[in-house]
Amino acid sequence: MLPGAKLKLTIDDIAFGGEGVGRVDDFVVFVPFVAPGEVVEAECTEVKKRFARARLLQVLQASPERAAPACPYFGECGGCQYQHLDYPAQLRIKHKQICDLFQRIGGFDGALIDPVTPCPQAYGYRNRIMIRSQWDKFKQGLNIGFIRADNRLVVDIQECKIAEPAISAQIQQVRRHPPPKGGLKVVLRVAPEGWVVPRDSFFQTNSFLLPKLVEAARERLRAGGTRFLIDAYCGVGFFSVELADMVERFAGVEVDGAAIMAARQNALARGKSNGQFVAGRVEEHLPRMLARFQAGAATLLLDPPRTGCPPEMLQLLAQAPPAQVLYVSCHPATLARDLNILCASGVFELSRIIPLDMFPQTQHVECVADVRRKAVPPGPL
Numbered sequence: 515m516l517p518g519a520k521l522k523l524t525i526d527d528i529a530f531g532g533e534g535v536g537r538v539d540d541f542v543v544f545v546p547f548v549a550p551g552e553v554v555e556a557e558c559t560e561v562k563k564r565f566a567r568a569r570l571l572q573v574l575q576a577s578p579e580r581a582a583p584a585c586p587y588f589g590e591c592g593g594c595q596y597q598h599l600d601y602p603a604q605l606r607i608k609h610k611q612i613c614d615l616f617q618r619i620g621g622f623d624g625a626l627i628d629p630v631t632p633c634p635q636a637y638g639y640r641n642r643i644m645i646r647s648q649w650d651k652f653k654q655g656l657n658i659g660f661i662r663a664d665n666r667l668v669v670d671i672q673e674c675k676i677a678e679p680a681i682s683a684q685i686q687q688v689r690r691h692p693p694p695k696g697g698l699k700v701v702l703r704v705a706p707e708g709w710v711v712p713r714d715s716f717f718q719t720n721s722f723l724l725p726k727l728v729e730a731a732r733e734r735l736r737a738g739g740t741r742f743l744i745d746a747y748c749g750v751g752f753f754s755v756e757l758a759d760m761v762e763r764f765a766g767v768e769v770d771g772a773a774i775m776a777a778r779q780n781a782l783a784r785g786k787s788n789g790q791f792v793a794g795r796v797e798e799h800l801p802r803m804l805a806r807f808q809a810g811a812a813t814l815l816l817d818p819p820r821t822g823c824p825p826e827m828l829q830l831l832a833q834a835p836p837a838q839v840l841y842v843s844c845h846p847a848t849l850a851r852d853l854n855i856l857c858a859s860g861v862f863e864l865s866r867i868i869p870l871d872m873f874p875q876t877q878h879v880e881c882v883a884d885v886r887r888k889a890v891p892p893g894p895l
Contacts, residue, residue, distance in 0.1 A: 552573055622850070
């Protein structure tokens with residue numbers, strides 16, 4: 515097989531990341547924008563030792579789950595991977611991908627993984643996006659938009675179908691008053707109602723499914739039956755504030771100083787006075803917090819960046835184990851990796867995973883994992 519070769523493929527599956535999986539004589543070929551069961555014609559673009567990649571030329575036999583994309587830039591813009599699939603198919607595919615990842619990476623039982631909670635609004639849900647500017651020498655002007663699906667160039671866009679309408683209005687504002695040069699990024703955001711969020715601080719990007727995310731965290735915290743909460747990577751205090759009424763005391767830690775100041779304001783505005791927020795690195799403050807809050811009576815909530823937690827921090831938890839770890843992640847692969855490290859110690863076991871579709875039309879999915887400290891067997895009489 516060589517680049518440029520035309521291939522007829524039957525799509526067997528959708529891999530994590532959104533590409534379809536076809537085969538030529540057992541050699542795997544990845545093709546984007548396809549559906550399971552489809553027969554497609556594709557052109558090989560890249561050949562590696564163990565797999566190849568191809569671009570879709572035409573669908574020869576379409577899946578009944580194929581849908582018409584709402585966005586005119588879909589397939590060119592790299593922001594969405596699944597607009598060509600109807601929404602129930604997206605949810606089913608994401609659930610299978612999570613189950614496959616957790617089985618492959620940690621040997622976890624798929625029965626522990628709930629069905630994916632759907633978003634009540636499959637389009638127009640993002641409250642924050644980042645657009646880029648790039649000089650286009652051919653048109654002698656700026657392209658303002660998102661990175662393409664197939665290279666690092668910027669697609670010039672007028673609107674974003676998965677963003678809240680107010681965000682698309684802001685895109686038009688940027689286009690009327692463009693950045694002075696290419697290479698600059700512009701963050702557009704609709705302020706979350708009732709929350710203080712500094713411009714560059716993290717907040718969940720889907721306000722429509724946020725109540726279900728809180729509900730999942732509260733239900734798991736209630737099931738854990740602990741007295742204290744340590745909110746690591748707490749940002750502007752979202753989980754601390756939403757869960758404060760369920761524990762005697764809480765503490766949040768976050769390296770972003772502006773977010774910590776906002777967290778204090780958010781807690782004060784909601785009358786949550788049974789905790790504190792500390793600015794600093796989680797790895798430095800966590801040992802003291804575990805000691806102060808009696809690890810055996812505490813829940814540790816982790817909501818780290820997409821890259822996950824440092825291995826040394828996960829190893830620390832095996833030495834001073836909290837009764838419960840609630841791990842919130844938008845990247846199932848790093849979540850599976852980190853939970854594998856946690857559970858490999860023999861101290862913890864996975865109780866349940868609740869996936870929520872905070873990112874419809876895209877490859878991404880949020881998960882709340884509930885990990886419990888194993889019961890300590892009684893000693894000899």
